[in-house]
Amino acid sequence: MKTITTLKTIMNARAGALANKKRLLLIAAVMILSGLCPSLARAQGLPAQNKAVYLGWGGYVDTQADFDSFFNSDHTLMAWFMPQYLYSYRGPIFSNTGAGTYLFGMEDYRMGDGGFIDPGSPVMTLQVGSKQKLFLVPSLTKDEWHHLALIRTENMIRVYMDGVYLQPVKNINAKTNDSDPDTDIQVNINDSPKGMLRFGRQETDLSTSTQVYGLIDDVAVFNRALAPFEIDHIRNDKRLTGSEISLIFGWCFDQPKKSDPSLPPVLNAKATFNGRATRVNVTPNRFDIADGVVYYAPYLLGTVAEVAQLPFKAYEVWKVNQGYDSRGGSHNGFASFSYDFSMAYPTGDQIYPNGSILAPVFSATHGFVSIYIKDKMPSGDEDEENVVFIRTASNEYLSYRHNEPFTINPNFDTGICDPNLGCGFPLGYPPEVNQGDFVAKVGQNAKHLHFGGCNHPFNSTRVTFPVAFDNYFASDDQGVTWKHIDRGYPRKGQYIKRAEN
Numbered sequence: 001m002k003t004i005t006t007l008k009t010i011m012n013a014r015a016g017a018l019a020n021k022k023r024l025l026l027i028a029a030v031m032i033l034s035g036l037c038p039s040l041a042r043a044q045g046l047p048a049q050n051k052a053v054y055l056g057w058g059g060y061v062d063t064q065a066d067f068d069s070f071f072n073s074d075h076t077l078m079a080w081f082m083p084q085y086l087y088s089y090r091g092p093i094f095s096n097t098g099a100g101t102y103l104f105g106m107e108d109y110r111m112g113d114g115g116f117i118d119p120g121s122p123v124m125t126l127q128v129g130s131k132q133k134l135f136l137v138p139s140l141t142k143d144e145w146h147h148l149a150l151i152r153t154e155n156m157i158r159v160y161m162d163g164v165y166l167q168p169v170k171n172i173n174a175k176t177n178d179s180d181p182d183t184d185i186q187v188n189i190n191d192s193p194k195g196m197l198r199f200g201r202q203e204t205d206l207s208t209s210t211q212v213y214g215l216i217d218d219v220a221v222f223n224r225a226l227a228p229f230e231i232d233h234i235r236n237d238k239r240l241t242g243s244e245i246s247l248i249f250g251w252c253f254d255q256p257k258k259s260d261p262s263l264p265p266v267l268n269a270k271a272t273f274n275g276r277a278t279r280v281n282v283t284p285n286r287f288d289i290a291d292g293v294v295y296y297a298p299y300l301l302g303t304v305a306e307v308a309q310l311p312f313k314a315y316e317v318w319k320v321n322q323g324y325d326s327r328g329g330s331h332n333g334f335a336s337f338s339y340d341f342s343m344a345y346p347t348g349d350q351i352y353p354n355g356s357i358l359a360p361v362f363s364a365t366h367g368f369v370s371i372y373i374k375d376k377m378p379s380g381d382e383d384e385e386n387v388v389f390i391r392t393a394s395n396e397y398l399s400y401r402h403n404e405p406f407t408i409n410p411n412f413d414t415g416i417c418d419p420n421l422g423c424g425f426p427l428g429y430p431p432e433v434n435q436g437d438f439v440a441k442v443g444q445n446a447k448h449l450h451f452g453g454c455n456h457p458f459n460s461t462r463v464t465f466p467v468a469f470d471n472y473f474a475s476d477d478q479g480v481t482w483k484h485i486d487r488g489y490p491r492k493g494q495y496i497k498r499a500e501n
Contacts (some may be wrong), residue, residue, distance in 0.1 A: 051279045052080075052217035053199065054095075054294065057453075057465040058395075059211075059277030061199030064270045065221055065249045067096060067193045071152075073420045076222040077197075078149040078231070080286065083142050084213040084295055085325045086122040088466070091212035093148070095202045103127040103202065104150060104159075105212050107134060109327070120327060123208050124166075126150070126159060129191030132246055133168040133184070135159060142325070143292035145215075147235040153225040156184045163195020163232050180255050197221070197249075199278060206395045206455045206463060214464070217282065217293065221249040240287045242267045253279050296468065296487045303388050303464075305393035306365035309435060310498035311400065311451060312341075313360070317479060319344040321448065323492040326464045338399070338452025338464065343443075344479070349430045358404055358443035364469070367392040369412045370457055386446070388412070388439055389457040398467065400439050402446035409438050436501075472498045 004393040007474040020108055081093055083106065092105035111134060121138040140146060140161065147348060149160040168184060199219065201211050224246045234240065240250055242264025250267040273279075282291045302396075312318055322340035343359045367390040386403040411431055433439075442449045455463045468489050473482040475495040482497075490496050 007405045015394070029120060050282055051255060052082075052215045052285045052291070052294075053253050054215055054278055054280050055200040055211075056084075056213050056276055057211060058201075058206055058275035060198055060204075060245070060274050061216075061251075061277050062097060062272040062274060063197045063249070064200070065197040067098070067102065067195060067197065070223055070248065071102075071220055072189065072192055072493070074152055074154070074225040075148060075222070076226040076231075078147070078220040078222075078226075078234070079147055080145050080200075080215075080217045082215040082288075082291060083122075083140065084215075085466070086142050088325045089211055089213055091201055091210035093199065093212055093214075093216060095198045095200070096193040096195045097198050098193065098196075100191070100193040101127050101129055102494050104148075104192035116360065124159075124161075126157065126185055128157065128187045128193065129183055131185055131187065131191060133159075135161075135166040136169050137161060137166065139164075143295075144288040145286040145291065147231075148197070149226070149231050151225050151231075152187075155186055155188060160228070160231060163228070163235055165228075171493045174440075192250075197479045199271075201275075204385070205499055210461070211465070215280070215282065215291065217253060218421075219249075219251040220247055222246045223248050239284065240267055253432065259295070280335065291464060295489075298486075298487055304365060304396050304398065304467060305469050306367065306435070308364040308384050308398070308436065308467055310410055310469050311361045311364045311439070311449070311498060312498050313362070314498050314500045315346045316359075317495055318342065320490045320492055320494045320496060323494070324489055326492045338401070338450045339467075339490065340448055340450055341496075342448045346359075358407065358441040360441050361439050361448075361449055362437055363390055363437045364451070365390070365392045365441055366435050367398070367433055369431050370397060371451075386440070390433060390439075395455045397457055399450070399452055399454060399457070401450035402442060402448055403440035404446055407441035409440065421430050469498075471501070472496050472500060 024423065055061075072365065079093065086106075087109050090106050090108050092103045094102065094104045096102040104126045105124065107123040109120060109123050111123050121136050122140045123136045124137050124140070126133045126135070146160050147160075151158045199216055211322065220234075220240055222244070226246075234244065240247075240252055242250065247266055248400050249269045250264075251269050252263070252267040252270075253270055254263055254267075280294045280297065282294065310318070310435045318341045320339065321342055322338075324339070342356075370389045370391045386401075386405055388400045388403065388408060389397045390400070391397050451467070453465045453467045455465070466489060468487050469485075472485050472488070472490075473496065474485050474488065474490060476484045476493070484499065
C-alpha cells in the first residue's frame with residue numbers, strides 16, 4: 001500500500017512539473033508573440049552590433065519617417081538618451097524637417113526659477129505647433145542612460161522618462177500658450193508637423209540652431225499607443241528586438257556584418273548622418289560608466305576640427321574656476337559656455353599672490369588669428385576687450401578673453417579681419433598660428449582667462465560649443481594626486497596641467 005502511495009506521489013509530481021513546463025513555454029510564446037522577449041541575437045550583443053549615435057556640435061540625423069505616416073493617430077515615439085550636459089545647452093532630441101513645429105528635448109534649466117517645485121533642476125520641453133509643455137526632471141542625470149517615451153492617445157500626448165509619467169509644470173515666464181499649463185499637451189490637425197523625423201538640431205545653419213549633446217539609441221515609432229507595462233518590458237530588455245508588435249520604424253544604428261543576419265530590417269530604417277553625428281560603440285546592456293567614456297574617445301572629436309591642448313606651459317598648474325555645465329556660469333549664455341582658468345599657487349589656494357605676475361597663454365590649436373580687440377584697460381564691460389579669436393575651421397573659433405592690456409602677440413598686428421568673413425583680404429591673411437604659439441598674458445588686471453569655442457567672433461546668433469583637451473593631468477584634491485587624461489573636459493574645482501607633447 002505504501003509503495004502504491006509513493007508511486008502516485010511521484011507520478012503527480014512529474015505531472016505537475018510537466019504542467020509547469022507547459023505553462024512556462026506558453027508564457028514564453030506569448031511574450032515572444034507580443035514582442036516583449038528579446039531576440040537571441042540582440043541579447044547576445046554580437047561584436048558587430050551595439051552602436052549608438054553621438055549628437056554633438058553641428059550633428060543631427062535625418063530619417064525617412066514621414067510625420068504624415070504616424071503623427072495624426074495614436075502612436076508611440078521612444079528612444080534611449082544619455083545627456084552629456086544638463087545646464088549649458090538646450091536643443092531638440094526629436095524634431096521635424098518641414099513646416100510646423102515638433103520638438104522634444106532639453107530646455108533652459110533657469111525656467112524653473114521661482115515657478116517649479118525644485119528650481120534649478122534640468123528641464124525638458126515638448127512643443128507641437130504653437131503649444132509647449134515643460135517638464136521638471138530632477139532625476140535626469142548626465143552620463144547615464146534614460147528611456148524616453150512620448151505616447152499619443154487620441155489628441156493627448158503623454159511623456160514618460162524611465163517608465164515614470166512626467167507631469168507638465170507651470171512656467172512663470174509665459175512660454176506656454178495653453179490656458180491650462182499643468183495638463184498634458186493637447187493637439188489637433190492644425191498642430192500637425194510636416195516633413196520627416198529628425199534627431200538633433202532643427203536647422204542646418206550653424207549660426208541659428210540650438211544643439212543637444214549626448215548619445216541617442218534604439219529609437220522606435222509604433223503606430224499605436226503602448227501601455228505603460230509594454231514600455232516597461234521594452235525598457236527592461238535594454239534594447240529593441242525588432243519583434244515588437246506595431247513597430248513601424250526603428251533605428252538601432254548597429255552595423256552587422258554581411259554574414260550576420262541578426263539585425264531585423266525594421267530596426268535598420270534609413271537614416272542620413274549630418275554634421276558630426278556619428279556612430280559610436282556602446283555596451284549591450286546600457287552600462288552607464290562604460291558608455292559615458294565615449295564622449296572622451298580619441299576618435300571622436302565632437303568639438304573642434306583641430307586637436308586642442310591646454311593653452312598653458314607644460315606642467316604649469318592652473319585651477320578651473322568654471323567648467324562646462326556649471327550652474328550659473330558666464331559668457332555667451334545662461335550657463336557655462338566657456339572655461340575660466342586661473343594659475344594656481346603651489347599651496348593650492350592662492351591665486352596670483354603677487355599682482356605683478358603675468359601668466360602667458362598659448363594657442364591651443366593650429367589656426368588663423370581672425371579678429372581681436374587689444375590694448376584697452378578693463379572697464380565695466382570686459383567681455384570683448386583684449387580678446388583674441390583664432391579660427392580652427394569654417395564656423396569654428398576659439399576665444400581667449402581677459403588678456404592683459406599691451407601683451408597680445410605683436411605679430412597679430414598684420415590685420416584684424418578674417419577672409420572667412422568676406423573681408424576681401426589677400427589669401428594667407430591674417431596671420432597663421434601653430435599649436436603652442438604665444439597669444440597673450442593674463443594676470444595683474446584681468447587675473448583669469450576665459451577660453452571657449454564659438455561659431456562666430458561677433459554675431460547676435462553666436463553659438464558656443466564645448467572644447468575637449470588632449471594629453472593633460474588633472475587633480476581633484478588640489479594637486480595632491482594627479483591622473484593622466486587622454487582627452488577630457490576639465491571640471492570646476494580641478495587643478496590641471498598640460499603634459500609635454
